Amino acid sequence: MERNNKISKKIIERLTKYLKCLGNFSPDDYISSEEMGGLLGVTAAQIRKDFSNFIPAFQYNFGIRGKGYHVKSLTEALSQILGLHKENNLIIVGAGNLGGAILQEGGFIKDGFNIVGIFDIAKNKIGKEYRGIKVKSVYEIENLVKDTEVDIAVITECNPIAQEMADLVINSGIKSILNFTPMELKVPKNVAISHIDINSKLQELNYWKEKVKNI
Template sequence: MKRIADSTVRRLSLYLRFLEEFEARGLTTISSEELAARGGTTSAQVRKDLSFFGSFGKRGLGYSVGELASRLREILGLGREWKVIIIGAGKIGAALAQYHGFRQRGFRIVAVYDNDPAKIGRALDGFRIRAMSDLVDDARRDPVDIAVLAVPAQAAQAVADLAVRAGIKAIMNFAPQQLHVPDSVALKTVNMAMELEGLSFALTNREST
């Protein structure tokens, strides 16, 4: 299969969200034009994105909301449950652990880790915080799919290495630190500072055309 661009995957994710809204409103079909309007893109883009995976629409009519949604869920791998652990029980880790939006979409948090002795053993939204040193054993016994890193920058690479050693195949990194992992591990970094600097740049350079 041809390599799918990151930007395409992001858009598929968006389309799915809109389709679910439409589904909730009881609508049964939708055109690429309507989908595009909500996503701030063009109908050609929508059709091209979908064309990488097959042809799901009916000419002259559009797409069946329910069918397209379920195809997208399948494409995005949302048909199954993914086991997620959160590493780092600080402010961000805690906010994530308590965020129930994950669960809805099939991402089930199975454990929270920290290496602060003061936190280990305490409860966090139903989870007893476990010691970081248990991670590798735990994950070997009961495999985990995704690790969410919410640790300080200076610890991030070491923790990522640990996660890789534990056999985890995907990491979502919230630490403001560039991580290096093997190619076989999927990595996404969400860096607040970088996003803010993007806004700062936009604010600074906006008079120019």
């Protein structure tokens, strides 16, 4: 079956914004594309277009003409698209400061994601505890994967071994990686990867701050 309408990264990025925005409304409210667009700085047409990409798969419309979008239904639809209707298990590779922060700072990881393990390669980190989760050796990732589905590995090791960690994770059978290190990681085509590069973001911001000076 040919999937003809190509979903772009930008569309998916916006879906997460829409979902977040909906959190500010009561489930039984109705919201129009116009209203939501105003809140998010996006055109109403874009929102409707974005949703329309998923109507074929869903077999029913997202909104009601003349009325808008039912907050609860739309939230459910978007959650479904983003795979948040089920629990997604993730592990953290690297029990350094960043790994600990992600685990401990309550607000970062929200509904739909469960942290099921934290791993490190350094002996002095193994055995430590974060939020009731004991740090284990990275060589035990394989064992965990045997009896627990692990959806995502978050790699926070910030040194030359990030690629090794990625390889290890992939060899254990994990199919997606969130890369928090400054390194570019090579992964096979059947593994999804996303990169949060703090230093690059700072560099970008550094460019834009010069531009806004003239406003």
